[in-house]
Structures are given as C-alpha cells and as structure tokens.
Amino acid sequence: MSQENHVCPTCGREYTGNFCPQCGQSSKVGRYSFMNAFLLFIDVWGLGNRSMFRSIRDLFLRPGYMIRDYLRGMQMAYFPPFKMLFLICALSLLIETGLNIKGINRYQQYMEAEKEYTEKKQAEAMADNTISETRRDISIATYKMLYTLEDKIRQNPQLMVLAYMLLFSGPLYILFRHSPAIPDLRFSECFVAVVYIANMLLICIIIPSLLCFSFKAEAIFDTLVMLLAIVPIKQLSGYSYPSTIWRILLAFIPFAIIVLAIYLAIFILSYILALPNPYGNIIISQ
Ligand SMILES: [Zn+2]
Incomplete structure (x- = not known):
C-alpha cells in the first residue's frame, strides 16, 4: 500500500493509500498514454480484469458453488453476470458472421437455407x-x-436469451426457493443464477459456430449442451441429482406452456395483420 499523500483528481479528497476512499479512483492514474488507452480497450472486453478468466474457469469447474459465492457477496472476485452475457452475445455474433475457422457468414447461410425451405413449403401448400x-x-x-x-x-x-431466462426463472424459483443450500433464495438471486448458467451454456455453444459444424450437428450439440445446466443447479441448490432433475423437468412445463402461448399469440396476430396479403414479402416463384 502506498504511504504517499494523494489528492484525488476526481473528487478532490486528500488520502493515503492506493485508492481514493470516497470515489474509488486509483492513485496511479496519471497522464493519458497509449498504454492507458489499450488497457481501457481490453477492459471493455473484460480482459484487463482477472475476474473474467477466473469466472470462466469457475463456471466450468464449479459453476453452482461459484454462483453461491457470488450471491453471498464475493462480487469483486467474479465478472458481473449481465456484462458477461452481453460480451458473450457480442462475441458469438462476431463468430457467427465471419470470425470462425472458415471465415464464412453462417448467419446469412442459415437464413438463406431457411428462406429456401419456407418458399418450398409455401409453394407446396x-x-x-x-x-x-x-x-x-x-x-x-x-x-x-x-x-x-x-x-x-x-x-x-441476447434479448431472446434474457426473455427466455426471465420466463424460466419464475417456475425455477418456485421449485428451488427452499433448497438445502440456500433456504431463503430470492427471485432476483435466482435470476442472477440463471444468467450465469446461461453464460456457461452460451460459451459452450460458441464451439460449433467457431468450428463451423453443419446446422444439423450444431442443433444436436446445442441441445446436449442444455443438459449441462443440471450441474450448476444441483451444486447451487444442494439437492441430489434426482431431486434436481425432477424439479427442472417440472419447471419446464409452465415455461413451455407460456412460450407456446406467446408464439400462438404472435401467430394469430401476424395472421390477422397479414390477411389482406398472406404471402407478405416472401415472394413465391411460379
Ligand atoms: Zn476521489
């Protein structure tokens, strides 16, 4: 710890130590340099911060225990869950649109295949x-x-993932709020836990995009990855594997019903809106 006296350039407080006790600014802040700029740039990606590596490592080695530590207050040790989610989503989008081993835009390819399939099915109808x-x-x-x-x-x-997670947190919270390890879980804590679990799954499903799996292989891989969610929920709740699994399955029922209801509502709405011209902007050749 530095014993020199400092005057904080941000809030004007005089202090000794490495950080201003009032606003938290480091005493090492000096003139702007390329090094500062570089550190700020990599900080945006969480790389200037050791907590990103630690969070990713712990998310795979001891996910449920790590989430419990975070909820109990070890917040400086781990990368913030929502920031992590947005960074992972930004990274997956980069990978999906070209930053993969073949350098191809998989998003575009996928949507072209989907469009072809849609037009074929419409023509058949x-x-x-x-x-x-x-x-x-x-x-x-x-x-x-x-x-x-x-x-x-x-x-x-990222918006879709967040929406699904919010919907799934509800039933999950009801089934896990009085679990052995956390007997008084709050809904907000349950949601944070779900965001960390989603981060773990999203990191896994970057692999098929990065290695350019076929779309079918990617779908199988992604589905299998979802099963990994059992591990953190088990560790976090302190239930046995069988108790954890039946609770997750039970939580899926209301979740699936709500998701289906939303899709049905969107469908009915889009059908009503599309009535004057049901073919919309998808042009069918012939
Ligand atoms: Zn200050």
Missing part, C-alpha cells in the same frame, strides 16, 4: 388442391411467421 383455401392461407402464413420469428431471434440473441 399453394399447389395442394385437396385442402380448402382458408387452410392453405393459414399454412402459408404459418411458414412465413416461423421464418420471420427465426430471423428476429437470430438478430437479437
């Missing part, structure tokens, strides 16, 4: 004379809605 015109319109509108939804989801991954 158009050509089908055995069904009524109304059913044909509904079928065409359904494919259009699914395509639009897929596009929106791929464009806003």
